[in-house]
Amino acid sequence: MTTPISPERDTRIDVLRALALLTIFVDHVPGTAFEVLTYKNFGFSDAAEAFVLISGISVALAYGTKFRPAGRLLATLKMWRRAGVLYVTHIVTTMAVMALFCAVAVFARRPDLLKLINIEPLMKNPPEVLVGIVTLGHQLGYNNILPVYAVLLLMAPAFVLFVSYRPVAALVVSGALWLVAGIWQIAPPNYPEPGFWFLNPLSWQFLFNIGLAAMLHVRRGGVIPVNRWLVGAAATYVLTALVWVHSPLWGQITWFKLPVVIGGFDKTFLSLPRLLHILAVSYLIVALPALSSLFRTSPDHPLAILGKRSLPVFIAGTLIAMLAQVMRLINPGGLVYDSLLLSAGIAMQFALAFYLEWLSTIAGSGKARATQKDVAPVRAPFGVSAVARANR
Incomplete structure (x- = not known):
């Protein structure tokens, strides 16, 4: 049995991307009562894996069919x-996040904020840290997804x-x-600080390429095979992960003295259990019609629109999350306060x-009207004029 995907x-891609963005936003305001309800609490992977996998799928959709001999340079x-x-x-x-924390530290008299999210090195060594920021060697906490995505696009x-x-x-080499x-x-x-990028592009490229290869396969008329044994294995793995993360087993650096990338749960190098978890979840969404239909909506659905405008929404969500972090540090509040902040x-x-979608609609309507005005009326026999009108 196979499952074709509509051309x-x-x-579903927009809705899943929207859910990943909203999950990232909630996770980036740590300590709230709602943090325990996000995707990361139900398995080994989190919204970052979903975001990168969807990014690979999106690149295949946007550039896969254009990457032909005549169009490769332009697509590149x-x-x-x-x-x-x-x-x-x-x-x-x-820079906006650093300015926000510095402003609150100065005007609210909270210098302790300058020790958070990796800002402290800037206070101690501004020249080298600024070089690190520009060269992506110094990344703030909760602000480290875009660098890996930019490298993957390169x-x-x-x-x-x-x-x-x-x-x-290609997948063998990538793996x-x-x-x-x-x-x-x-x-x-x-x-100038020691260590590695929080998300290593040399590791995360494998997940990106899996999404890319799968979607290119589908765009060329291929199908994602649905096999009951694969479905059963994926479901078993997902359920095992759900139990595992809420048991004493969770938290081990690695198991059976295996390399961390094989037997651990490291996020920087995308350990195997995390990789398998996001792939198992994705396979179940594709393979099970009842589950897949939950994410299929009309193009004007709020989640579809949110996912469609992912980059500006992600930027806004990051800035709002950082502001919410600062507000919670100044006034911890409680459940009601957290609810108001996140809502x-x-x-x-x-x-x-919705504003960006409305702007695009207005712009599209304006272009259509301009095109119609630029077409001069031409007197022609009935058949010719009818064809001309039909082709406008």
């Missing part, structure tokens, strides 16, 4: 331009080309790179998404 826009430049946008966005967001043209011609070989990076701890270094933040993200 039309699949709103578009991907690199997008990576540049993500880089600039990350730098601006980082690598994406090679990924798409390789996967297009040799999908199995080998993931394994080598995890075993030998190879990752972009921090600067207001989520409402602002939906408002931004």
Whole structure:
């Protein structure tokens, strides 16, 4: 049995991306009563894995069919331009977050805030840390997803080309790179502080490429095979993970003295249990019609619109989450306070998404009217004029 995927826009992707964005927002305001209800509490993976997998799928949808001999250069430049946008966005967001914490530290007389989310090194060594920020070697806490995504987009043209011609070989090479990076701890270094990037692109590229390869396969007429044994194995793994994270077993660095990337739950190097968990969850969503239909909506559904406008919503969500963190530190509040903070933040993200959708609608209508005005009426026989009107 196989499950085909419609060539039309699949709103499930937008809805799942929206849910990942909202989950990231709630998780980025730690300590609230609602943090225990997010996706990370139900298995080994969290919203970051979902975000990267969906990003690989999105790249396949946006550039996969365009990456042909005549259009490869243009598609490559578009991907690199997008990576540049993500880089600039990350730098601006980082500076805005630092300004927010510094402002509250000064005007609210809370210098302790300057020791949080990796801001303290900037206070001690501004020149080197500023160099680190620009070169992505110094990343603030809760502000480290965009750098790995930007690097993946820089690598994406090679990924798409390789996967297009040799999908199995491409995934084998990608998996080998993931394994080598995890075993030998190879990752972009921090600067000037010691350590690695929080999310290692050499590891996370494997999950990105799995999403990319799967969607390219589907776009070419392939199907995702549905097998009851695979479904059973995926469901068993997901249920085992659910029990595991709420048992004393959770928290071990690794098991049976295996390398952490194989037997642990490390996020930086995307350990195998985390990778298998997001793949098992994704497979169940695709393979089970009852589960899959939960995420299929109309294009004008609020979640579909939110997921469609993912980058500006993510930026807004990051800034709002940082503001909410500061507000909770100044006034811890309680359940009602947390509810108001998170509800207001989520409402602002939906408002931004609807505003951007409305702007695009207005712009589209304006272009359509301009096109109609630019077409001069031409007197012609009935049949010709009818065809002309029909083709406008």
